[in-house]
Amino acid sequence: MAQETIFSKIIRREIPADIVFQDDKVTAFRDISPQAPTHILIIPNKLIPTINDITEQDEMLLGHMVIVVAKIAKQEGIDESGYRLIMNCNKDAGQEVFHIHMHLLGGKNLGRLVG
Numbered sequence: 001m002a003q004e005t006i007f008s009k010i011i012r013r014e015i016p017a018d019i020v021f022q023d024d025k026v027t028a029f030r031d032i033s034p035q036a037p038t039h040i041l042i043i044p045n046k047l048i049p050t051i052n053d054i055t056e057q058d059e060m061l062l063g064h065m066v067i068v069v070a071k072i073a074k075q076e077g078i079d080e081s082g083y084r085l086i087m088n089c090n091k092d093a094g095q096e097v098f099h100i101h102m103h104l105l106g107g108k109n110l111g112r113l114v115g
């Protein structure tokens with residue numbers, strides 16, 4: 001059984017978070033330690049610890065998460081200026097919370113990530 005994280009408490013609104021979007025599948029809230037003017041985490045309401053645990057049954061869910069990202073980017077006014085979407089998996093990527101999440105970063109020039 002996967003271990004719940006603090007993110008499950010945020011989904012259930014048991015601890016405070018600046019939630020910008022929530023529906024029956026997904027919750028999005030501002031990162032506690034923002035790395036850019038806009039830094040929002042988009043997470044599934046269902047607990048999936050890492051990208052490695054995603055199954056084909058989650059295809060629609062992952063697609064929905066990306067659609068939510070695009071909506072939030074528009075809401076934040078960064079859809080045209082641009083943004084970056086990051087998912088960390090396990091130790092080498094520095095994953096700290098084992099409940100998959102997309103980092104939506106924008107609101108400034110983020111520089112090149114690779115290349």
Ligand code: DGP
Binds near residue numbers: 006017029031094
């Ligand atoms: P990662 O390294 O990809 O696992 O990123 C985890 C992110 O989660 C990190 O940027 C900080 C954020 N975070 C951790 N705990 C909390 C919390 O309790 N509230 C909020 N809003 N963000 C959190």
